[in-house]
Amino acid sequence: MHASTFTRSFLQSACALALSIVCLGASASVDKPGDGVKITPAFPSVDEERFRGEIALAGLRELGYQVQTPKETEYATMVLAVGFGDADFTVSFWDKLHASFYQKAGGDESMLKVGNILPGVLQGYVIDKKTADKYNIKYITDMKKPEIAKLFDTDGDGKADMTGCNPGWGCELVIEHHMKAYDLQKSIHVNQGSYFALMADTITRFKEGKPVFYFTWTPQWVAGVLVDGRDVVWLEVPKTDLPGGDNTVSTMYQGKNLGFAIDTVQALINRKFAEKNPAAVKYLSLVQIPAADESAQNLKMQQGEKSRADIQRHAEEWISAHQVQFDGWVKAARATGAQARN
Numbered sequence: 001m002h003a004s005t006f007t008r009s010f011l012q013s014a015c016a017l018a019l020s021i022v023c024l025g026a027s028a029s030v031d032k033p034g035d036g037v038k039i040t041p042a043f044p045s046v047d048e049e050r051f052r053g054e055i056a057l058a059g060l061r062e063l064g065y066q067v068q069t070p071k072e073t074e075y076a077t078m079v080l081a082v083g084f085g086d087a088d089f090t091v092s093f094w095d096k097l098h099a100s101f102y103q104k105a106g107g108d109e110s111m112l113k114v115g116n117i118l119p120g121v122l123q124g125y126v127i128d129k130k131t132a133d134k135y136n137i138k139y140i141t142d143m144k145k146p147e148i149a150k151l152f153d154t155d156g157d158g159k160a161d162m163t164g165c166n167p168g169w170g171c172e173l174v175i176e177h178h179m180k181a182y183d184l185q186k187s188i189h190v191n192q193g194s195y196f197a198l199m200a201d202t203i204t205r206f207k208e209g210k211p212v213f214y215f216t217w218t219p220q221w222v223a224g225v226l227v228d229g230r231d232v233v234w235l236e237v238p239k240t241d242l243p244g245g246d247n248t249v250s251t252m253y254q255g256k257n258l259g260f261a262i263d264t265v266q267a268l269i270n271r272k273f274a275e276k277n278p279a280a281v282k283y284l285s286l287v288q289i290p291a292a293d294e295s296a297q298n299l300k301m302q303q304g305e306k307s308r309a310d311i312q313r314h315a316e317e318w319i320s321a322h323q324v325q326f327d328g329w330v331k332a333a334r335a336t337g338a339q340a341r342n
């Protein structure tokens with residue numbers, strides 16, 4: 001073979017090989033738009049909210065993102081972490097409840113709110129149905145009557161004892177506001193501490209046939225143990241009165257004014273990260289978990305399946321049961337990543 005012929009053949013083979021490598025690289029980048037990109041989640045310290053986080057992380061890994069160890073903290077700090085770029089995203093942001101946290105962390109300039117991960121989240125005050133029916137208790141302001149408050153008095157001080165929400169969650173600010181707005185400070189004592197430990201005591205009282213009074217939200221496992229309409233009922237407030245003065249938001253559920261904004265849990269993403277990672281934004285905007293599914297998973301935790309390995313397994317099982325939907329989220333994110341490169 002002449003040298004020129006050999007050289008030409010060698011060059012053709014080299015070009016073909018280079019082209020195939022480029023094509024393989026292009027194919028890999030289409031499937032993995034997050035390839036080589038580190039992403040740091042922010043999780044709240046409440047393990048009952050970790051299930052949806054694990055589902056979100058599974059899809060991000062499918063997209064090639066290198067998921068770092070989640071930063072775990074209280075909600076206000078969690079939002080600050082996303083706003084300041086110490087974390088890239090969270091899937092535990094409550095649009096209405098955490099609004100003040102959002103503004104303090106930089107608001108729209110620093111962050112992007114996307115998706116509808118958990119729609120129609122409820123919060124409010126609950127008592128056992130037996131006592132409600134017997135004494136015709138419908139409003140939280142009924143606790144102003146000494147004879148009603150005494151029914152829920154567990155420590156003998158004459159005030160109704162209510163299981164409240166943890167400091168730092170955001171709901172405690174609404175409860176504190178309500179106690180003043182409805183003139184309930186002399187009638188209700190709000191017990192704060194570890195919410196789920198307090199609720200274990202509350203459930204024990206219920207099983208003993210005693211009156212119970214507590215703050216709660218759905219979805220979470222308590223609603224699967226003390227069932228609305230069967231075991232317990234929501235109390236109404238006399239009128240909507242929220243911290244900050246915006247009383248135009250909906251607080252109505254099945255004809256009752258619960259006093260708390262009907263909320264939505266969204267994905268919150270650091271804006272600088274979002275601008276560079278449209279595939280991740282698209283994926284997080286599509287993730288949605290039915291409230292009933294999260295409540296059911298939370299109930300498994302309450303029944304003993306509460307280790308991190310258990311929660312990850314629950315997430316994997318949920319994905320397997322919703323594989324077509326999950327794959328659709330990932331496919332749409334890949335398409336968005338491909339469009340952004342063109």
